[in-house]
Amino acid sequence: MTTVALKPATMAQALGRALRDAMAADPSVHVMGEDVGTLGGVFRVTDGLAKEFGDDRCTDTPLAEAGILGAAVGMAMYGLRPVVEMQFDAFAYPAFEQLISHVAKMRNRTRGAMPLPITIRVPYGGGIGGVEHHSDSSEAYYMATPGLHVVMPATVSDAYGLLREAIASDDPVVFLEPKRLYWSKDSWNPDEPPAVEPIGRAVVRRPGRSATLITYGPSVPVCLEAAEAARAEGWDLEVVDLRSLVPFDDETVAASVRRTGRAVVVHESGGFGGPGGEIAARVTERCFHHLEAPVLRVAGFDIPYPPPMLERHHLPGVDRILDAVGRLQWEAQS
């Protein structure tokens, strides 16, 4: 038995490694987007790919998101597996018509004759001090569109594993990369990446008995921190990392809530019309007789993403989560 050398790696490095390994394993994988080539991406996720695989496999495109995604559709129609980068969440909006009218529907329109294996990488979410249009949480738009998978890693291992799975998927995947976790580190062996649960399975990041925090992406570390803090108040919180909004893992989520009897959904996108409403409804439908309290939501405010100097007031933090956990003592209140 050999000892594996674990090295600290950032999420950005793991994503880059996933792209590299996918390109090496399958010549039909093409990376494209604005600045992904020579510069290596504004977050350096694609660093070195153009050098290793050439401009034809890692292509700097004109600055045009509809064109990038539209061209990717044609490339996928001809048998390639494009991985496109949208650079920043709000920059993806010009590509929405391509995404919704074509990418999400081509398999369906053609009765399965023409699947589109496209991965759309979207650096998303706030907490990095970005100016406006650089911090949107856009997952609700994507999850409301049938035909797309919507995936978001929260750990370095998942960043690698889920991206490999996304690229290998025969369906289009919107791959949301939490920007504020790009520089989060974990000990990780790139030569022997750990096994990763496939797309569509949620994972219990921290087992607990008294309530479940249901979360994903950038809010996972916040929830883990809140769970540690809650111990002082006698709460043993379970943290479920969804990892994928579409498909949604009802089984893992419902099993957890049936064990704990209480649930809070935590995400940084707005609450009204946001993913939390859907998740709370699904939990209620499946676990009504097990619930000791209503399913609560801790979300960003229903406001345009705030300027960087105010974003800490908008993003759900430990205190706001603990406050919601306190409100789960429903019987005592009513």
Next chain:
Amino acid sequence: MTVMEQRGAYRPTPPPAWQPRTDPAPLLPDALPHRVLGTDAAAEADPDLLRRLHKELVRGRRYNVQATALTKQGRLAVYPSSTGQEACEVAAALVLEERDWLFPSYRDTLAAVARGLDPVQALTLLRGDWHTGYDPREHRVAPLSTPLATQLPHAVGLAHAARLKGDDVVALALVGDGGTSEGDFHEALNFAAVWQAPVVFLVQNNGFAISVPLAKQTAAPSLAHKAVGYGMPGRLVDGNDAVAVHQVLSEAIAHARAGGGPTLVEAVTYRIDAHTNADDATRYRVDAEVEAWRAHDPVALVERELTERGLLDEAALQAVRDDAEAMAADLRERMNQDPVLDPMDLFAHVYAHPTPQLLEQESLLRAELDAEADGTLGAGPHGPEGAGR
């Protein structure tokens, strides 16, 4: 004071190393649309090509008439007729090699049929039994695109991918005059030119985007002029002259195939029928205009040329008409049969592997169908919590 006014005193540092990429002059279209039929050049048109174009034009016209009749019978939800534009449709189909790809818009059913698609399959979208009724790979015809100009970047991507794979394939993308105002038109042309992709864009300028005339659509001298800014040639052609359209497209495709990059072709034509059967064209155009275009009919233009050169006698003409009539009769008969649909198909093609959520919904529909079949619809209790336990 503006920059122009201070020019005498202004000593700008020239921008470093900036120079125009090319001389725009060779990219500019001719002032008048290219024509062959009715000119001396027509004498050199290949008789076989003329006969083939004629046969397809007559079939195309008959197809348009038949499909329009089917909408009146309620057999089609809608049919955007291409009557008057058949020369563009037919030429677009005939200039392509088998390995090439066609990217049609919603009005281009005829081009798809002329390329070999089953006439009934090509109408699936418009009948409403599914969205795309054919496998795009079978005849290399992309799904008819309803959103405007969004199929153009697909054509660019496919042509680019084919070239990366070393395949000798050209993509021809069709778009209307209204579609040239969309952002995707711009992005597609820009990508195509930067990548030098083997793709040809054919704009069928039929005068109106539903009711909006070209003058309210663009201030450009012609739509073909738009090519220049992207660094690709623009060509202007008489869209009712099948030989001219065939010629211009052939040259553009040969240019693309040889590695010369994309071309934008504008075919000036006219939509004789309304936008669709739901449209009232008398609200935005006058009869005199329609009649003037009827006098420049694409079918008649080829027919006249063939007749004058003695290449089409009465018997041959009748044979062509009989062939078109047989196609129409077959189309009518098959379209008058109700399509057999399987409701479970609703879930079959959303994902490669259905999500758990879709599997649940599939079971719900199956139970509804079973209940419908044995007359117990609405009887059974369903509860998600019960189902999920």
